[in-house]
Amino acid sequence: MTLTVHPVRHTPHADEWVRVVEALGGVVTGRDGDRVDLTLGHGRVAVVRASEPGAELGFEAPDLLAVTAECERNGLATVSADGRLEVTGPDGLRVHVDEHPPAAPPPGADPALSTLPLWYSPDVAGAAGVLDRLGLAVRIASHSGDWVDFVAPGGGFVAAHAADRPSVQLSFEYDGDVRPLAARLTAHGLAASVVDENYGLTVRLPDPDGTGNIWVNEVQTDLHGYRRADTREGRADRR
Numbered sequence: 001m002t003l004t005v006h007p008v009r010h011t012p013h014a015d016e017w018v019r020v021v022e023a024l025g026g027v028v029t030g031r032d033g034d035r036v037d038l039t040l041g042h043g044r045v046a047v048v049r050a051s052e053p054g055a056e057l058g059f060e061a062p063d064l065l066a067v068t069a070e071c072e073r074n075g076l077a078t079v080s081a082d083g084r085l086e087v088t089g090p091d092g093l094r095v096h097v098d099e100h101p102p103a104a105p106p107p108g109a110d111p112a113l114s115t116l117p118l119w120y121s122p123d124v125a126g127a128a129g130v131l132d133r134l135g136l137a138v139r140i141a142s143h144s145g146d147w148v149d150f151v152a153p154g155g156g157f158v159a160a161h162a163a164d165r166p167s168v169q170l171s172f173e174y175d176g177d178v179r180p181l182a183a184r185l186t187a188h189g190l191a192a193s194v195v196d197e198n199y200g201l202t203v204r205l206p207d208p209d210g211t212g213n214i215w216v217n218e219v220q221t222d223l224h225g226y227r228r229a230d231t232r233e234g235r236a237d238r239r
Contacts, residue, residue, distance in 0.1 A: 025110025043156020
């Protein structure tokens with residue numbers, strides 16, 4: 001299944017959210033009423049005007065029938081309606097897949113920027129199992145079992161992260177030094193700061209909805225406490 005990561009951000013501050021994603025390096029590639037779709041170097045993001053903030057974990061694929069058939073083979077129960085397929089995780093979180101033809105990133109999209117939504121869950125193994133059966137490949141997992149992230153064949157990343165209750169957070173990853181990215185965000189009038197986390201640098205900037213920060217992580221290179229999957233040979237590099 002050639003899925004592309006395509007999370008949806010619902011927000012009463014849609015214009016501000018679009019401005020943030022554009023400043024990060026996304027390009028608007030579709031508008032439909034209250035919905036704006038943006039394409040990144042890897043993956044896509046939808047911003048939808050709504051009265052309350054929230055996020056959905058979503059994907060897109062060129063052929064929903066093929067995705068449905070593969071889900072059935074992999075034991076995933078699906079619900080289809082209005083051109084959308086839904087899978088419910090063991091924690092109750094709904095993951096959707098929309099049909100969309102494949103498209104290359106448009107001119108102007110920053111090739112270093114990827115979408116990296118977080119699936120917070122009290123059942124990380126269960127969430128990871130859904131992502132695996134949807135055809136995503138494990139990239140990095142923690143030895144503690146509280147984090148595992150995946151790469152989608154059509155572009156973008158998604159991570160399952162331990163939490164008390166299921167929810168989705170829209171975040172991003174940057175393949176390169178995030179300090180010039182932070183300077184670019186500041187030049188766009190956004191309050192970006194760089195924080196040194198244990199696994200590398202990350203940019204934080206205020207969520208336009210006032211619900212915390214948007215995170216943009218550097219590609220993780222420090223694997224202390226983690227292992228990187230060797231997707232070529234189907235085994236993990238345990239450091």
